[in-house]
Amino acid sequence: MGTPYAWGGRTPDGFDCSGFTQHVYKQVTGRDIGGYTVPQENAGTQISVNEAQAGDLLFWGSKGGTYHVAISTGGSSFIHAPKPGDTVKNGDTQYFTPDFAVRM
Template sequence: MNFKSKFVKLTAAAALTLTGVAATNSVKPAAHVQAASQVVKVNYVPGYGIAVWSNYEGGHTTGQYLQHGSSYKVIKTVKDSQGNTWYDLGLNQWIMAKYTVSANTAVSQAASTATTNATSQAQAVINIAKQQIGKPYVWGAAGPSSFDCSGLTSYAFSKGAGKNIGRTTYTQLNAGKRVSVSQLQPGDLVFWGNYHVGIYLGNNQYIHAPQPGQNVTVASISSYFYPSYGVRVF
Protein backbone atom coordinates (compact mmCIF):
# COMPACT_ATOMS: atom_id res chain seq x y z
CA MET A 1 0.00 0.00 0.00
CA ASN A 2 1.38 3.39 -0.95
CA PHE A 3 1.82 5.29 2.32
CA LYS A 4 1.89 8.59 0.47
CA SER A 5 -1.63 8.27 -0.92
CA LYS A 6 -3.26 9.23 2.38
CA PHE A 7 -1.63 12.57 2.74
CA VAL A 8 -1.45 15.70 0.66
CA LYS A 9 2.06 16.03 -0.79
CA LEU A 10 3.27 19.52 -0.25
CA THR A 11 5.34 21.50 -2.67
CA ALA A 12 8.55 23.21 -1.71
CA ALA A 13 6.78 26.54 -2.11
CA ALA A 14 4.54 25.70 0.83
CA ALA A 15 7.46 25.41 3.23
CA LEU A 16 8.30 28.34 5.47
CA THR A 17 11.76 28.93 6.89
CA LEU A 18 12.89 30.19 10.26
CA THR A 19 15.45 32.99 10.10
CA GLY A 20 17.20 33.63 13.42
CA VAL A 21 14.40 33.66 15.98
CA ALA A 22 11.71 35.33 13.85
CA ALA A 23 9.18 33.25 11.93
CA THR A 24 6.84 34.48 9.20
CA ASN A 25 3.36 32.97 8.92
CA SER A 26 1.77 32.28 5.55
CA VAL A 27 -0.89 34.86 6.39
CA LYS A 28 -0.18 37.84 8.63
CA PRO A 29 -2.06 37.92 11.95
CA ALA A 30 -5.14 40.09 12.21
CA ALA A 31 -4.26 43.63 13.23
CA HIS A 32 -6.27 43.55 16.44
CA VAL A 33 -4.46 40.46 17.74
CA GLN A 34 -1.11 41.00 19.36
CA ALA A 35 1.46 38.48 18.16
CA ALA A 36 3.13 36.28 20.75
CA SER A 37 6.84 35.48 20.82
CA GLN A 38 6.33 31.70 20.77
CA VAL A 39 7.44 29.92 17.62
CA VAL A 40 6.64 26.26 16.90
CA LYS A 41 7.65 23.76 14.24
CA VAL A 42 5.36 21.21 12.63
CA ASN A 43 6.40 17.73 13.75
CA TYR A 44 4.40 15.15 11.81
CA VAL A 45 5.68 12.97 8.97
CA PRO A 46 8.63 13.96 6.76
CA GLY A 47 7.40 15.22 3.39
CA TYR A 48 3.81 15.74 4.52
CA GLY A 49 1.80 18.20 6.54
CA ILE A 50 -0.93 18.87 9.07
CA ALA A 51 -4.32 20.38 8.30
CA VAL A 52 -5.23 23.97 9.11
CA TRP A 53 -8.67 24.37 10.72
CA SER A 54 -11.07 27.31 10.64
CA ASN A 55 -11.71 27.07 14.38
CA TYR A 56 -10.49 25.09 17.36
CA GLU A 57 -14.03 24.02 18.32
CA GLY A 58 -16.41 22.71 15.67
CA GLY A 59 -14.37 24.07 12.77
CA HIS A 60 -13.52 22.53 9.41
CA THR A 61 -10.35 22.04 7.43
CA THR A 62 -9.45 24.98 5.18
CA GLY A 63 -7.68 22.91 2.53
CA GLN A 64 -4.28 24.30 3.57
CA TYR A 65 -1.59 21.98 4.94
CA LEU A 66 1.55 23.02 6.81
CA GLN A 67 4.69 21.10 5.93
CA HIS A 68 6.57 18.94 8.39
CA GLY A 69 9.48 20.97 9.78
CA SER A 70 8.08 24.40 8.84
CA SER A 71 7.93 27.09 11.53
CA TYR A 72 5.10 29.41 12.61
CA LYS A 73 4.48 32.16 15.12
CA VAL A 74 1.70 31.41 17.61
CA ILE A 75 -0.79 34.22 18.26
CA LYS A 76 -2.58 32.53 21.14
CA THR A 77 -3.17 29.16 22.74
CA VAL A 78 -6.54 27.64 23.75
CA LYS A 79 -7.99 24.30 24.85
CA ASP A 80 -11.13 22.82 23.30
CA SER A 81 -13.91 21.03 25.17
CA GLN A 82 -12.02 17.72 24.82
CA GLY A 83 -8.91 19.14 26.49
CA ASN A 84 -6.87 19.36 23.28
CA THR A 85 -4.49 22.30 22.92
CA TRP A 86 -4.74 24.43 19.77
CA TYR A 87 -2.57 27.21 18.35
CA ASP A 88 -4.00 30.26 16.60
CA LEU A 89 -1.79 31.36 13.67
CA GLY A 90 -3.98 34.37 12.87
CA LEU A 91 -7.03 35.02 10.68
CA ASN A 92 -8.95 31.93 11.84
CA GLN A 93 -6.10 29.54 11.09
CA TRP A 94 -5.78 26.90 13.82
CA ILE A 95 -3.53 23.87 14.23
CA MET A 96 -3.39 21.17 16.90
CA ALA A 97 -0.48 21.66 19.30
CA LYS A 98 0.21 17.93 19.53
CA TYR A 99 1.59 17.99 15.99
CA THR A 100 4.23 20.60 16.83
CA VAL A 101 7.40 21.06 18.87
CA SER A 102 9.14 24.18 20.11
CA ALA A 103 11.33 26.05 17.65
CA ASN A 104 14.59 24.79 19.17
CA THR A 105 13.53 21.10 19.17
CA ALA A 106 14.50 18.73 16.38
CA VAL A 107 11.61 17.29 14.37
CA SER A 108 11.22 13.59 13.61
CA GLN A 109 13.14 12.23 10.63
CA ALA A 110 11.02 9.16 9.86
CA ALA A 111 7.51 7.87 10.37
CA SER A 112 7.02 5.25 13.07
CA THR A 113 6.12 1.69 12.13
CA ALA A 114 2.82 1.99 14.00
CA THR A 115 1.88 5.13 12.08
CA THR A 116 2.81 3.51 8.78
CA ASN A 117 0.71 0.40 9.49
CA ALA A 118 -2.33 2.41 10.60
CA THR A 119 -2.04 4.62 7.55
CA SER A 120 -1.87 1.64 5.20
CA GLN A 121 -4.95 0.01 6.76
CA ALA A 122 -6.95 3.23 6.68
CA GLN A 123 -6.10 3.82 3.03
CA ALA A 124 -7.07 0.25 2.14
CA VAL A 125 -10.48 0.80 3.75
CA ILE A 126 -10.93 4.06 1.84
CA ASN A 127 -9.97 2.40 -1.44
CA ILE A 128 -12.60 -0.33 -0.99
CA ALA A 129 -15.26 2.21 -0.03
CA LYS A 130 -14.53 4.33 -3.10
CA GLN A 131 -14.97 1.28 -5.34
CA GLN A 132 -18.62 1.20 -4.22
CA ILE A 133 -19.44 4.73 -5.41
CA GLY A 134 -22.61 4.71 -7.50
CA LYS A 135 -24.11 1.56 -5.97
CA PRO A 136 -27.65 2.02 -4.62
CA TYR A 137 -28.75 2.42 -1.02
CA VAL A 138 -30.87 -0.52 0.13
CA TRP A 139 -31.86 -0.76 3.78
CA GLY A 140 -30.26 -3.79 5.43
CA ALA A 141 -27.85 -4.40 2.53
CA ALA A 142 -24.14 -4.98 3.19
CA GLY A 143 -22.83 -5.44 -0.36
CA PRO A 144 -21.52 -6.16 -2.74
CA SER A 145 -24.18 -4.74 -5.08
CA SER A 146 -26.02 -2.42 -2.66
CA PHE A 147 -25.56 -0.98 0.82
CA ASP A 148 -27.11 0.87 3.69
CA CYS A 149 -24.86 3.24 5.65
CA SER A 150 -23.45 0.76 8.16
CA GLY A 151 -23.40 -1.98 5.54
CA LEU A 152 -20.97 0.10 3.49
CA THR A 153 -18.66 0.79 6.43
CA SER A 154 -18.76 -2.83 7.57
CA TYR A 155 -17.94 -4.04 4.05
CA ALA A 156 -15.07 -1.56 3.56
CA PHE A 157 -13.36 -2.40 6.85
CA SER A 158 -13.80 -6.14 6.34
CA LYS A 159 -12.59 -6.23 2.72
CA GLY A 160 -9.98 -3.48 3.05
CA ALA A 161 -8.35 -4.38 6.36
CA GLY A 162 -9.87 -7.68 7.52
CA LYS A 163 -11.44 -5.79 10.42
CA ASN A 164 -14.83 -6.72 11.89
CA ILE A 165 -16.43 -3.52 13.21
CA GLY A 166 -19.94 -4.95 13.53
CA ARG A 167 -22.91 -4.61 11.22
CA THR A 168 -24.94 -1.73 12.70
CA THR A 169 -24.23 1.82 13.79
CA TYR A 170 -24.95 0.75 17.37
CA THR A 171 -22.01 -1.67 17.33
CA GLN A 172 -19.71 0.39 15.10
CA LEU A 173 -19.77 3.40 17.43
CA ASN A 174 -17.86 1.19 19.89
CA ALA A 175 -15.38 -0.14 17.30
CA GLY A 176 -12.57 2.18 18.37
CA LYS A 177 -11.62 5.39 20.16
CA ARG A 178 -14.11 8.23 19.98
CA VAL A 179 -12.68 11.51 18.63
CA SER A 180 -14.12 14.95 17.98
CA VAL A 181 -14.99 16.07 14.47
CA SER A 182 -12.02 18.46 14.53
CA GLN A 183 -9.69 15.48 15.15
CA LEU A 184 -10.90 13.33 12.25
CA GLN A 185 -8.27 11.57 10.18
CA PRO A 186 -8.72 9.67 6.90
CA GLY A 187 -10.13 6.22 7.59
CA ASP A 188 -12.04 7.24 10.73
CA LEU A 189 -15.71 6.40 11.04
CA VAL A 190 -17.81 9.56 11.19
CA PHE A 191 -21.21 9.48 12.93
CA TRP A 192 -24.39 11.50 13.02
CA GLY A 193 -25.84 10.53 16.39
CA ASN A 194 -26.21 6.74 16.40
CA TYR A 195 -28.30 6.54 13.24
CA HIS A 196 -25.90 7.31 10.37
CA VAL A 197 -22.25 6.57 9.64
CA GLY A 198 -19.70 7.17 6.90
CA ILE A 199 -15.92 7.03 6.41
CA TYR A 200 -13.85 10.21 6.61
CA LEU A 201 -11.62 10.74 3.55
CA GLY A 202 -9.72 13.86 4.59
CA ASN A 203 -10.02 17.42 3.27
CA ASN A 204 -13.43 17.78 4.94
CA GLN A 205 -14.94 14.96 2.84
CA TYR A 206 -16.52 11.61 3.66
CA ILE A 207 -18.05 8.69 1.77
CA HIS A 208 -21.40 7.19 2.74
CA ALA A 209 -24.58 5.46 1.60
CA PRO A 210 -27.07 8.30 2.16
CA GLN A 211 -30.67 7.08 2.04
CA PRO A 212 -33.22 5.23 -0.13
CA GLY A 213 -33.25 6.53 -3.69
CA GLN A 214 -29.62 7.63 -3.54
CA ASN A 215 -26.29 5.96 -4.28
CA VAL A 216 -23.00 5.62 -2.43
CA THR A 217 -21.30 8.98 -2.84
CA VAL A 218 -18.65 11.38 -1.54
CA ALA A 219 -19.93 14.43 0.32
CA SER A 220 -18.45 17.39 2.19
CA ILE A 221 -19.01 18.10 5.86
CA SER A 222 -21.30 21.10 6.20
CA SER A 223 -23.07 23.00 8.95
CA TYR A 224 -26.36 21.81 7.46
CA PHE A 225 -25.54 18.15 8.12
CA TYR A 226 -22.76 18.32 10.71
CA PRO A 227 -21.44 15.09 12.26
CA SER A 228 -21.64 14.36 15.98
CA TYR A 229 -18.25 12.64 16.45
CA GLY A 230 -15.78 10.23 14.91
CA VAL A 231 -14.43 6.80 15.87
CA ARG A 232 -10.82 5.86 15.16
CA VAL A 233 -10.54 2.14 14.52
CA PHE A 234 -6.79 1.99 13.73
Protein backbone atom coordinates in the same frame (compact mmCIF):
# COMPACT_ATOMS: atom_id res chain seq x y z
CA MET B 1 -19.02 4.74 -5.63
CA GLY B 2 -22.41 4.61 -7.28
CA THR B 3 -23.63 1.44 -5.53
CA PRO B 4 -27.36 1.82 -4.84
CA TYR B 5 -28.65 2.32 -1.32
CA ALA B 6 -30.50 -0.72 0.01
CA TRP B 7 -32.02 -0.82 3.51
CA GLY B 8 -30.12 -3.54 5.39
CA GLY B 9 -27.76 -3.91 2.40
CA ARG B 10 -24.40 -5.50 3.17
CA THR B 11 -23.04 -6.34 -0.31
CA PRO B 12 -21.83 -4.48 -3.41
CA ASP B 13 -25.31 -5.10 -4.87
CA GLY B 14 -26.62 -2.54 -2.37
CA PHE B 15 -25.56 -0.94 0.92
CA ASP B 16 -27.10 0.93 3.79
CA CYS B 17 -24.76 3.21 5.74
CA SER B 18 -23.52 0.68 8.29
CA GLY B 19 -23.42 -2.16 5.78
CA PHE B 20 -21.16 -0.01 3.62
CA THR B 21 -18.75 0.80 6.45
CA GLN B 22 -18.72 -2.83 7.61
CA HIS B 23 -17.97 -4.08 4.08
CA VAL B 24 -15.17 -1.56 3.48
CA TYR B 25 -13.41 -2.31 6.77
CA LYS B 26 -13.70 -6.06 6.25
CA GLN B 27 -12.31 -5.82 2.71
CA VAL B 28 -9.49 -3.40 3.54
CA THR B 29 -8.40 -4.58 6.99
CA GLY B 30 -10.00 -8.02 7.40
CA ARG B 31 -11.66 -6.71 10.56
CA ASP B 32 -15.41 -7.05 11.17
CA ILE B 33 -16.54 -3.87 12.94
CA GLY B 34 -20.18 -4.97 13.22
CA GLY B 35 -23.12 -4.45 10.94
CA TYR B 36 -24.94 -1.63 12.75
CA THR B 37 -23.98 1.85 13.89
CA VAL B 38 -23.94 1.20 17.64
CA PRO B 39 -21.39 -1.67 17.54
CA GLN B 40 -19.32 0.41 15.11
CA GLU B 41 -19.26 3.28 17.65
CA ASN B 42 -17.25 0.95 19.89
CA ALA B 43 -14.86 -0.33 17.19
CA GLY B 44 -12.30 2.34 18.03
CA THR B 45 -11.69 5.38 20.23
CA GLN B 46 -14.14 8.27 20.25
CA ILE B 47 -12.66 11.58 19.07
CA SER B 48 -14.03 14.96 18.04
CA VAL B 49 -15.09 15.46 14.44
CA ASN B 50 -12.30 18.04 14.04
CA GLU B 51 -9.71 15.35 14.83
CA ALA B 52 -11.02 12.89 12.23
CA GLN B 53 -8.58 11.67 9.61
CA ALA B 54 -9.05 9.55 6.50
CA GLY B 55 -10.32 6.13 7.55
CA ASP B 56 -11.99 7.24 10.78
CA LEU B 57 -15.74 6.76 11.18
CA LEU B 58 -18.13 9.71 11.46
CA PHE B 59 -21.44 9.36 13.31
CA TRP B 60 -24.69 11.28 13.38
CA GLY B 61 -26.80 11.11 16.55
CA SER B 62 -25.93 10.58 20.18
CA LYS B 63 -23.62 7.79 21.34
CA GLY B 64 -25.72 4.64 21.67
CA GLY B 65 -28.42 6.10 19.45
CA THR B 66 -26.67 6.93 16.20
CA TYR B 67 -28.65 6.89 12.97
CA HIS B 68 -25.93 7.34 10.33
CA VAL B 69 -22.26 6.47 9.80
CA ALA B 70 -19.71 7.40 7.12
CA ILE B 71 -15.99 7.02 6.48
CA SER B 72 -13.88 10.16 6.64
CA THR B 73 -11.73 10.74 3.56
CA GLY B 74 -9.86 13.60 5.20
CA GLY B 75 -10.63 17.26 5.79
CA SER B 76 -14.36 17.88 5.62
CA SER B 77 -15.03 15.04 3.16
CA PHE B 78 -16.53 11.62 3.71
CA ILE B 79 -18.00 8.72 1.74
CA HIS B 80 -21.33 7.14 2.67
CA ALA B 81 -24.50 5.36 1.61
CA PRO B 82 -26.89 8.25 2.28
CA LYS B 83 -30.54 7.24 1.84
CA PRO B 84 -33.09 5.25 -0.18
CA GLY B 85 -33.09 6.25 -3.84
CA ASP B 86 -29.48 7.44 -3.65
CA THR B 87 -26.08 5.80 -4.18
CA VAL B 88 -22.76 5.57 -2.34
CA LYS B 89 -21.11 8.95 -2.80
CA ASN B 90 -19.00 11.68 -1.26
CA GLY B 91 -20.36 14.13 1.27
CA ASP B 92 -19.10 17.22 3.08
CA THR B 93 -19.37 17.96 6.80
CA GLN B 94 -20.12 21.58 5.90
CA TYR B 95 -23.54 20.45 4.63
CA PHE B 96 -24.17 17.36 6.81
CA THR B 97 -22.38 17.74 10.13
CA PRO B 98 -21.59 14.61 12.19
CA ASP B 99 -21.86 14.60 15.98
CA PHE B 100 -18.71 12.62 16.78
CA ALA B 101 -16.02 10.46 15.22
CA VAL B 102 -14.25 7.21 16.05
CA ARG B 103 -10.54 6.73 15.40
CA MET B 104 -10.03 3.37 13.81
